[in-house]
Amino acid sequence: MSEMTQTWIILGATSSMARAFARKVADQGAVVLLAGRDMDDLKRSAEDMRLRGTDARAVKFDARDAETFAPILAEADAVGGVINAAVFVGSMPPQDAIDEDPSLIDGTVMDSFTGPARFLQSLAPLMEARGAGTVVGVGSVAGDRGRIGNYVYGAAKAGFATYLSGLRNRLTRSGGHVVTVKPGFVDTAMTWDVEGMFLVASPDKVASDLMRAVEKKKNVIYTPFFWRYIMLIIRHIPEFIFKKMSI
Amino acid sequence: MSWKTTEYTGWGRVLSANGQLARPERARALSEIAKTPCPAIGNRRSYGDAALNSDGKAIDMTRMNRILGFDAGTGVVTVEAGITIGELAHVFAPKGWIPAVMPGTGFATVGGCIAQDVHGKNHHNAGSFGQHVLSVTLLQGDKRTTATPTKNKDLFRATMGGIGQTGVIAEAKLQLKPCAGDVMMVTEQRADNWDQHINLLDASTAEYCVGWIDATATGGALGRGVIEEAELAKGLLPTAKPSKSVPMNAPNWALSGPIVRAFNAAYFRRVPGSGKSSVKRIDDFFFPLDKIHDWNRLYGKRGFHQFQNVVPLDQMDALREMLGLIARSGLASPLAVLKRMGPGRAGHMSFPMEGYTLAVDFPARDNAKDLIARLEDMTKDAGGRLYLAKDALATGPAIKAMYPEHGDWTKLADKADPDHAFATDMTRRLDLRNAI
Ligand SMILES: Cc1cc2nc3c(=O)[nH]c(=O)nc-3n(C[C@H](O)[C@H](O)[C@H](O)COP(=O)(O)OP(=O)(O)OC[C@H]3O[C@@H](n4cnc5c(N)ncnc54)[C@H](O)[C@@H]3O)c2cc1C
Ligand SMILES: NC(=O)c1ccc[n+]([C@@H]2O[C@H](COP(=O)([O-])OP(=O)(O)OC[C@H]3O[C@@H](n4cnc5c(N)ncnc54)[C@H](OP(=O)(O)O)[C@@H]3O)[C@@H](O)[C@H]2O)c1
Numbered sequence: 001m002s003e004m005t006q007t008w009i010i011l012g013a014t015s016s017m018a019r020a021f022a023r024k025v026a027d028q029g030a031v032v033l034l035a036g037r038d039m040d041d042l043k044r045s046a047e048d049m050r051l052r053g054t055d056a057r058a059v060k061f062d063a064r065d066a067e068t069f070a071p072i073l074a075e076a077d078a079v080g081g082v083i084n085a086a087v088f089v090g091s092m093p094p095q096d097a098i099d100e101d102p103s104l105i106d107g108t109v110m111d112s113f114t115g116p117a118r119f120l121q122s123l124a125p126l127m128e129a130r131g132a133g134t135v136v137g138v139g140s141v142a143g144d145r146g147r148i149g150n151y152v153y154g155a156a157k158a159g160f161a162t163y164l165s166g167l168r169n170r171l172t173r174s175g176g177h178v179v180t181v182k183p184g185f186v187d188t189a190m191t192w193d194v195e196g197m198f199l200v201a202s203p204d205k206v207a208s209d210l211m212r213a214v215e216k217k218k219n220v221i222y223t224p225f226f227w228r229y230i231m232l233i234i235r236h237i238p239e240f241i242f243k244k245m246s247i
Numbered sequence: 248m249s250w251k252t253t254e255y256t257g258w259g260r261v262l263s264a265n266g267q268l269a270r271p272e273r274a275r276a277l278s279e280i281a282k283t284p285c286p287a288i289g290n291r292r293s294y295g296d297a298a299l300n301s302d303g304k305a306i307d308m309t310r311m312n313r314i315l316g317f318d319a320g321t322g323v324v325t326v327e328a329g330i331t332i333g334e335l336a337h338v339f340a341p342k343g344w345i346p347a348v349m350p351g352t353g354f355a356t357v358g359g360c361i362a363q364d365v366h367g368k369n370h371h372n373a374g375s376f377g378q379h380v381l382s383v384t385l386l387q388g389d390k391r392t393t394a395t396p397t398k399n400k401d402l403f404r405a406t407m408g409g410i411g412q413t414g415v416i417a418e419a420k421l422q423l424k425p426c427a428g429d430v431m432m433v434t435e436q437r438a439d440n441w442d443q444h445i446n447l448l449d450a451s452t453a454e455y456c457v458g459w460i461d462a463t464a465t466g467g468a469l470g471r472g473v474i475e476e477a478e479l480a481k482g483l484l485p486t487a488k489p490s491k492s493v494p495m496n497a498p499n500w501a502l503s504g505p506i507v508r509a510f511n512a513a514y515f516r517r518v519p520g521s522g523k524s525s526v527k528r529i530d531d532f533f534f535p536l537d538k539i540h541d542w543n544r545l546y547g548k549r550g551f552h553q554f555q556n557v558v559p560l561d562q563m564d565a566l567r568e569m570l571g572l573i574a575r576s577g578l579a580s581p582l583a584v585l586k587r588m589g590p591g592r593a594g595h596m597s598f599p600m601e602g603y604t605l606a607v608d609f610p611a612r613d614n615a616k617d618l619i620a621r622l623e624d625m626t627k628d629a630g631g632r633l634y635l636a637k638d639a640l641a642t643g644p645a646i647k648a649m650y651p652e653h654g655d656w657t658k659l660a661d662k663a664d665p666d667h668a669f670a671t672d673m674t675r676r677l678d679l680r681n682a683i
Pocket of ligand 1: 258286287288289290291292293294297298308328329349350351352354355356357358359360362363364365366367368410411412414415416417536636637671
């Protein structure tokens with residue numbers, strides 16, 4: 001493959017947001033590695049993309065099993081060209097389930113933060129060696145402030161955002177880039193039966209925003225954009241008031 | 248897997264349902280959910296209650312939208328049934344293949360197109376959608392059955408136009424049609440009155456042919472319109488214009504009589520007396536309204552009805568009389584279509600018959616309801632039928648009289664679904680699951 005080949009590793013590729021994003025990078029000619037746990041589903045998606053004309057492959061990735069990481073990196077390395085990665089991995093058990101069984105915290109943090117971070121940490125040297133490549137990390141507006149409804153998930157996302165900020169600092173030096181994405185409410189499987197959602201965006205809309213952010217080398221984006229302002233307000237509510245609110 | 252209780256509507260937004268919906272994104276999730284037998288729904292582009300199940304469950308198929316196989320030599324494609332027609336055209340036209348039949352909206356899913364056995368602007372040549380389906384995979388509770396025109400052929404036929412009553416269509420294999428290129432050569436001609444309009448439709452030899460009709464013109468201008476004929480061709484694409492959406496319900500006067508009459512007159516005169524040829528993008532020709540998302544909001548929050556019927560060729564005068572009634576009522580909107588259909592149909596409950604089909608939109612008002620009731624009677628008397636994809640108002644006995652194979656179909660539907668678990672608001676309203 002030529003030096004100009006773009007390879008995108010999509011972690012959490014079963015997510016509808018990830019599927020929409022993968023189709024968009026594929027339309028630009030990228031080689032796509034669809035990484036996740038559900039191999040049946042990933043193989044279907046890979047076949048779908050191949051039939052549309054993309055070199056797409058399904059690869060095993062489990063955020064809780066670091067043994068799955070190296071083969072993905074080896075495969076991306078073997079394709080040659082520029083390596084990029086987009087992280088859609090995350091899990092959000094209901095807060096009351098966590099209250100009942102605090103051990104759920106470990107898995108939540110591993111799925112949404114430490115697993116992907118550990119993967120990216122091993123990827124970074126490959127990107128540095130090539131002097132190029134972009135990482136898209138999907139966090140959440142939930143990481144901007146700890147709320148009663150989902151603060152464990154929020155904490156994991158906050159940790160991930162801080163990690164991405166550091167990784168950006170590092171990769172920038174060698175010509176790489178990191179985009180941190182904070183979606184508001186997105187119409188996916190994760191939120192299908194969540195009540196009280198508003199201003200819900202489609203996965204396709206989010207994927208378009210991500211594409212634009214990658215092109216324009218944005219650092220941190222909210223999607224849809226107005227969440228930047230909603231969160232600006234929420235972050236500025238004084239703690240002595242915020243602690244009594246349940247939003 | 249998660250069910251959520253929600254309110255949802257048909258495209259006309261007059262009828263709505265409150266019920267539980269699931270929206271699987273993976274094959275395994277779908278099989279799991281389908282163990283609770285309940286109707287599948289697509290993008291709810293049916294106007295009335297075909298895709299509604301009040302107080303019950305339904306499976307939203309729109310996220311099951313992957314291509315599972317394609318043979319570039321034969322043009323046979325296998326898909327998950329939630330993929331849209333527009334997406335198929337978008338992916339395959341550049342490769343020289345196109346869905347053999349496409350309805351007027353690219354948002355219709357393959358499952359919805361099968362379940363209504365839809366027709367396109369080439370019905371007179373290509374027949375109905377179901378005639379190009381090679382196989383369907385149906386989920387009926389725990390059971391997974393494949394039906395083709397030769398294997399389980401009764402079930403197959405009952406599924407084409409079977410409004411979802413034989414089970415959840417999970418996957419389908421379709422024969423695409425070769426196409427020279429991915430643009431349309433379009434010729435538009437004016438017809439000054441009904442006779443001219445019918446003559447032009449009858450004389451057309453084009454692959455695709457449809458008439459836009461000014462359903463507000465009366466007297467000598469009754470039936471005037473613009474006949475559009477088109478062929479697929481190779482050419483350079485004008486760049487796509489970005490889509491727009493209608494952000495909120497329009498006020499009630501937006502589609503009032505004087506505005507519609509003025510719009511229609513301008514639309515008619517847009518085409519010069521000598522006619523006009525142009526090159527269009529595939530989507531602009533087939534799915535002209537899709538560029539404006541949620542255009543159904545233009546009718547305001549009360550919603551709207553589409554009346555669509557078909558009458559046999561020799562009942563042309565009866566159709567003319569119906570158009571006269573519509574025109575004099577002053578209730579019609581600019582969206583009105585006249586088309587000559589061929590005999591092609593794939594199932595017992597398929598809409599098409601050889602003849603002329605008329606489709607007209609009306610804002611939902613009491614007087615529109617009365618008018619549509621009269622048109623229903625006149626259609627029945629003319630030996631024609633109404634289209635279930637559009638209907639929200641018809642009565643059961645009339646529909647049963649219009650569909651002579653209805654009785655046979657109920658037996659096959661009962662075999663596939665003895666408990667009527669796939670019943671919808673429509674089948675209950677029209678009592679369609681019972682023979683008499
Ligand atoms: C602007 C516009 C233009 C149109 N033009 C045409 C036209 O030119 N010709 C024409 O024939 N029709 C036309 N239609 C009607 C439309 O094509 C049909 O209503 C079609 O069924 C819509 O598909 P859908 O995916 O939205 O199905 P829905 O409306 O969601 O469902 C329709 C029926 O199919 C069943 N169904 C859907 N998916 C499945 C599945 N996977 N398994 C089993 N059952 C299923 C549902 O239970 C329901 O009975 C038009 C509609 C609009 C809004
Ligand atoms: N939906 C929203 O409103 C919203 C808002 C803000 C942020 N987000 C974030 O957006 C991302 C995509 O989420 P979504 O809404 O599309 O929901 P989703 O479908 O549940 O996606 C989550 C993805 O993470 C994967 N995953 C979870 N744990 C994993 C593990 N241990 N190893 C490997 N993969 C694992 C899932 O894979 P499996 O298929 O194997 O389960 C799935 O692909 C998530 O990071 C989510 O937190 C979503």
